[in-house]
Amino acid sequence: MWQSLFQKTLHKFSLQVEQAYCLRERYKHHDCRLCSDACPAKALKTEAHSLQWDKSKCTECGLCCYLCPTQVFRLEAEQLQKVEQALLGKETACFSCQKQAAPESDVIVPCLEALSPEILMPAFLRNIPVQIYWQPECCQSCNFSFHQEKLRGWVAQWNCFSGNRFQVEIIHRPELKKNKPRDFSRRDFFAFTKKQLTVKVRSLLSDSDSSSEISLQNKVPLSPKRVYLKNLLQKNPELRAQNLSPQLARLLRLCTINVKEDCNFCDRCTALCPTGALRIAAAESSLQLFFEPVKCIDCGICTAVCPHLEREELQTLEQWDCTSLLKESKLLPCPACGEPVPEGAALCQKCQAQQEQEKLFTSLNNDLWL
Template identity: 25%
Template structure:
């Protein structure tokens, strides 16, 4: 298995929701890891490589793509299926001992990925379902040390099927729990896919575990550029598969499907336009714009991770979350609009009020109050 003992696995802890807000308490990766190789300590995720079974479940299970690898590229699976052009395609995991088709199935396509099938994201199953009928070979999973991953894989597949139905397509997925022995002929063997390999040299380097080309060192005069890049990337941790899903969903949408359930947000009149909800949103699904002295809260349901961070960060508890059927989840919707003015103290936009002070400046004590408090502390007689 490609990622056994944590080989080639990269962990970007800054993308973890627990790093963004202590109240999120996201534990997808820790609770579902079959090897118990992931540890959440002090709101930071750690990988115990010795315990890692190499299933790749964390790749698809993490909502913000904390886990990844330069060797893993699931878009190659989609490309391979398109190239085979079969009406139905069987998918084998990297542990499957007989990734072959029988003579009766030679008209089908066959793909073997170097990890557990649970590593494939919901968005990729959706894209594959648009191309072919999917047959998932689970006939050897009952003896696999990663058998607990099957339930998570099925959840991803069922979600993809729901999206296919919602976008007007008929999902065709089959779980093959038992299968006869296939004759091991080269022409019937599954094609390996899922690796980001462009040449024999890249293949050799990936096998021997050599590093990719080193990043250039940053000198003092260049130090401002990376910092600027960090600021631009901050707050947008939408996983790659979800970015692809938007294009695929919109390009293949057909009328007639039953809308799927997606996250929704409602703003109450208690909103003070403090900006905390949009600032904490990890994917910019919730954004605030100001034009002609009007603030508008914009929400894109298809970009929402359902992490509840906007609700947790709202100081006035003005956000209500739910899930509802939505025909076009990637349509940007106006969920709240109100007149604003510049705060008389800090200049930030705030809802129009008598003093025209933003939420934070209104709560902040005045200079007179601060001086009075200091005076009391300095000259107050001790009893």
């Protein structure tokens, strides 16, 4: 009885969409299509540089929640929270899709396309061996777009990166599963339902509070996936020195940013950075441009809007969770108004804008008298 109730509670969720977090909403030229390309119900469209969600078509499969890098989609029961609960009492974690999984024993995801090293990290943090189970013939008749070679590729690269520490095994036959069905006690049930009730109450309170609406000025918070990666590195510092392949770095959306000498602190990159990985801070007599790699999701917006920034592949994770100072510039008085400006800047932004307006008005006035 308790196990049946627990299963019903575990799998009940509803999808919430926060469009202000979407990269297309943040930067009109961004071409992210991860959610719309993967949606099996065609409920998501990325047209006219914005995200369109057709709730009537949505089946709440949850695949978009796993793929979106900016947490646009949120489940009432978060995906990593469900993984945590599915690991209760497990000696081995076997991940499988909802079509092929054994509900009483497997860790279920909507589709194996949703898997990434971060989704497996709750198991790694508990030193639980990981298996991924799928039957290729079953995937051929599925309406989800699952790329088998992509999964095989990143699993091989992760196994190489982690050495013998966190190996992932791909299996195709159910008899090779090493996991055992979990047995829920009353204590497990009440602890979990109490936690879920707290989440639901907070969600209701936040939804009823109009002042908590998210705008484009709000930065995207650090994702749970990043928190798990950070915790994994803290618990296993030897992984920091391991060579990171370019393919694995792109899958994990890891990179670093360098700045050229001619940066003028225009603030465009920091204003458009969706996560706040780039920020400008004013010291007593200087301006400083900082970069926090742990917040960066490798969206490419900063390098697209600023010619003074360069993206670079991340080779290792040694300095990944350390904030770096990209550039520092002395503050000098603006020749026109006396406000502090970075060294090398002809005018402050306000005076520069005013100067450009005067030039525009002069040009229009000359055209009228011609």
